[in-house]
Amino acid sequence: MFKKQLSILFVITLWFALTIGLGTKAFAAGYPITEELIHNNRSGESLSPQGFVIHSTDDPGANAQAIHDYWDSQYAGSSAHYVVDDHSIIRTIPENEVAWHVGPTGNHKFLGVEMTMPATHNQAYFNETYNRTVWLVADAMKRYGWNINDIYSHHMISNMWPAETDGHTDPDEYLAEYGKTFDQMRADIQATLNQLNAPPAPPAPQPVVQKSAPKTQPVVNPEKAKKVEKAKKAEEVQNNGYIEIFGRWVWQAIAKVG
Ligand SMILES: [Zn+2]
Incomplete structure (x- = not known):
């Protein structure tokens, strides 16, 4: 379905290009x-x-x-x-x-x-x-x-x-x-x-495309980076602790059942 729409669009575009092109040519050529x-x-x-x-x-x-x-x-x-x-x-x-x-x-x-x-x-x-x-x-x-x-x-x-x-x-x-x-x-x-x-008309101005500005690298403050790293590690340790506690609890529960 989409393909069909695309081909119709292509035909219409081609028709426009030919019509405008030939019209201009006929004018330039006179009679x-x-x-x-x-x-x-x-x-x-x-x-x-x-x-x-x-x-x-x-x-x-x-x-x-x-x-x-x-x-x-x-x-x-x-x-x-x-x-x-x-x-x-x-x-x-x-x-x-x-x-x-x-x-x-x-x-x-x-x-x-x-x-x-x-x-x-x-x-x-x-x-x-x-x-x-x-x-x-x-x-x-x-x-x-x-x-x-x-x-x-x-x-x-x-x-x-x-x-x-x-x-x-x-x-x-x-x-x-x-x-x-x-x-x-x-x-x-x-x-x-x-x-x-008259010289041929200059090509129509192209719309100006704003190129995306290069991404600036975040400025790294070494002190802050260290702190962040520390906090991450602490969190990891804490999480690991929870996992360990949870694991132990599960183990004990299984042992009880057993
Ligand atoms: Zn005469």
């Missing part, structure tokens, strides 16, 4: 990325990325798979390394290859990610897409050692090279619809990077 490389809209040029440009598609209702399929199936004259929606991050072009998202100068410097849009206003869709994009960019910052000044909106790139970018201002409007600015997005990316860079 899964699916690689589905496209066959069209590929430059074939090599890229050493120096930063990330964040876009929104301006194509309501087309999720990440739909955008992927569009770029994959035909020439569009545009592409990005990543497409994100409310449940997935798809890598469509390797990070070491130029994509077509911000004009020739920027394309040869930066990675690009497209945030997709729901068909109609949808806060949950936005939140999931936003959080995935924030994590994706923070993770790249950690991997490449970039700082937040290496992270741009398409709008910022348009201001830097106006002749090359057709005046795009995304993703500002998409963020504004959900009460965000690009500055806030950068702050959220920085906060996520800080989390990714």
Whole structure:
């Protein structure tokens, strides 16, 4: 019975350990990325990325798979390394290859990610897409050692090279619809990077176990010890005397009976 209780306790402990362990792992690992490389809209040029440009598609209702399929199936004259929606991050072009998202100068410097849009206003869709994009960019910052000044909106790139970018201002409007600015997005990316860079939490403090103090040897007073010894002996003698008297009495009694 006790054994059975012990094994149940063991199973519960194991379950807790696994649940907490896996939960932490999932958080540390962020979001899964699916690689589905496209066959069209590929430059074939090599890229050493120096930063990330964040876009929104301006194509309501087309999720990440739909955008992927569009770029994959035909020439569009545009592409990005990543497409994100409310449940997935798809890598469509390797990070070491130029994509077509911000004009020739920027394309040869930066990675690009497209945030997709729901068909109609949808806060949950936005939140999931936003959080995935924030994590994706923070993770790249950690991997490449970039700082937040290496992270741009398409709008910022348009201001830097106006002749090359057709005046795009995304993703500002998409963020504004959900009460965000690009500055806030950068702050959220920085906060996520800080989390990714945070040293692992120190182990929980162990309860302090008070070691039993070493037993002090009783101080022996030789005089007192002698006295005690004497008293013990006296008692022994006395006891022996009683035993002797008792023995004699028993002996006499037996003799009488006999
Ligand atoms: Zn754009």
